[in-house]
Amino acid sequence: MISKLSLSILAALMATSGAVEAKQPEFAANHCKAAETNAQHYRNFPAALTEAKARHAKLKNANQAQAKPGSGDLVSDGTTPDALAITDNPTFIIPVVFHVYGTVQNGDTVNDAVIIDALNKTNEDFQGRTADFADIDPEFENVKDALNIEFRLASIDPNGNPTSGIIYHPESSGAGNYSSSDVKRDHWDNYKYMNVYIQNDLYADGVTNNSGVAWYPDSGMSDEGLARVAYNGAYLGTNTDENFRSVLTHEFGHFLDLIHTFEGGCKRGFERRCAITGDENCDTPQQNSWQMNPGDGGILNCMGQTINWQNFMAYSDQYANFTQDQVDRMQNGLNSGARVTLWSASNLAATGVAN
Numbered sequence: 589m590i591s592k593l594s595l596s597i598l599a600a601l602m603a604t605s606g607a608v609e610a611k612q613p614e615f616a617a618n619h620c621k622a623a624e625t626n627a628q629h630y631r632n633f634p635a636a637l638t639e640a641k642a643r644h645a646k647l648k649n650a651n652q653a654q655a656k657p658g659s660g661d662l663v664s665d666g667t668t669p670d671a672l673a674i675t676d677n678p679t680f681i682i683p684v685v686f687h688v689y690g691t692v693q694n695g696d697t698v699n700d701a702v703i704i705d706a707l708n709k710t711n712e713d714f715q716g717r718t719a720d721f722a723d724i725d726p727e728f729e730n731v732k733d734a735l736n737i738e739f740r741l742a743s744i745d746p747n748g749n750p751t752s753g754i755i756y757h758p759e760s761s762g763a764g765n766y767s768s769s770d771v772k773r774d775h776w777d778n779y780k781y782m783n784v785y786i787q788n789d790l791y792a793d794g795v796t797n798n799s800g801v802a803w804y805p806d807s808g809m810s811d812e813g814l815a816r817v818a819y820n821g822a823y824l825g826t827n828t829d830e831n832f833r834s835v836l837t838h839e840f841g842h843f844l845d846l847i848h849t850f851e852g853g854c855k856r857g858f859e860r861r862c863a864i865t866g867d868e869n870c871d872t873p874q875q876n877s878w879q880m881n882p883g884d885g886g887i888l889n890c891m892g893q894t895i896n897w898q899n900f901m902a903y904s905d906q907y908a909n910f911t912q913d914q915v916d917r918m919q920n921g922l923n924s925g926a927r928v929t930l931w932s933a934s935n936l937a938a939t940g941v942a943n
Contacts, residue, residue: 619903620835621764621801622842623851629766629803636806639925643805643845647920648863679736680922680931683939684782685751686741687774690759693788694796694822700754703786704741706825706836711738713837713900713907720898720908725887727894731871732909735918739782739840743940746776750940763818764790764801775813779929780939782843786821799823799835802842805926815926817843834907837900845921846914849902850875854890869913872896881905 630637684707691698712718716734724732741753755774762768763785775783788796800819809815817839825833847867852858854874855865862870873893880887880897883905887897898908910918921927929935936942 619799620838620842620848621798622803622839623848625764625766625801626804626842629806629809632766633806633808636808639806639808640804643920643924644868646923647917677943678738680738681936681941681943682737682739682782682930683742683780683936683941684739684753684784685776686754686784686786687757687763687770688754688786688821689757689761689763689770690788690821691756693786693820693827696822696824696827698786698821698824698827700752702821702825702827703754706833707739707741709825709833710837710840713834714739714840714910716909718908720906723906724898724908725894725896728896728898728909728911731911731913733912733915735910735915737918737922740941742776742781744938746780759788761787761789762792763787763816764798765792766814768814768818771814771816772812775816778810778813778815778926780935782930783816785816785818786824787818788820788822790818790820796820796822799832800839802839804842804845805921805924807924807926810926815843831905831907834900834904837907841901841910841914841918844918844927845924846901846910846917848878849896849899850878850880853877856891859891867901869911869917871911871913872899872901875902878903 630640686703688698688703714735714737716732721732721734742751743753745751757770757774760770763770764787768785771783771785790798790801798820800817800823802817803809803815806815819836819839821827823832823835849867849872852866852874854876858865858874862868866872866874873895874889874891875895876889880889880895880902881904882897887895889895896902896909896911898904898906900907900910901914922931933942
């Protein structure tokens, strides 16, 4: 089995040969600015924080008796014997529209084929269909989980007309900024469509190697048409390597209410308050910092625990899994007022993505 880690190492060796210039930068602390962006959002809009607290209170009281990988709801996909795959009938279907601003980003082309490939692979990540899902540290075999969800390109636009779900616009920048004029002007109804904005310069600051940003569920943003994922087309699907393309999965995780696994660092006092500290999931051990992979000097945290460095919500050299608590949190997010209408039966029919 060739893991994403092996592929990343191979890519790095090729880049250092002098014949190929590396296109993938090292992760940086602010590579995905979801933590800072959402924290600022809560400071600016206290009502959004109140809504988030109420949403998370429901999660604490939710019934934990849900189907997990290994149950009868899951079937083998026939490619990796130890991997688990989702049923052919997803519990959640999300209609998606991609807004693309400029088709060349850091020298890479963004077109329908690249986007379709990226979305298909993101679905595989969420559904536990990748080889890496079976190739994780043994400490997490019993807590790894998959979400029975499928993101589908809308085939009916807001006016009832046929669409590919991929809309091309002139080159622009700044979709990662809260009050982006592009987002305000071009969004489709946030209660009917998940809007993804593909730009090279996410913050209109001349920096073109930020990967992406997304906001947690918030009805105020959905009311204003500002709910979204903003993502760099240079790291979309086949425009990057097999591991780094999972950063789109990482951003979709934020959209469904997941926090970085390294949020807050590692503190002994957090251990007994794991449901309200760090990433607020008790089955993702605390991380000392964002920079923890086997090649970064170790994967043991300040308490000597092995971290889930392969988690989609980390900065990982081998993206592989979500955990059970993360899946519970995403399901809770999907049932929030800002997300629940997306996967309603009536909306799936209206946007052309129903089975």
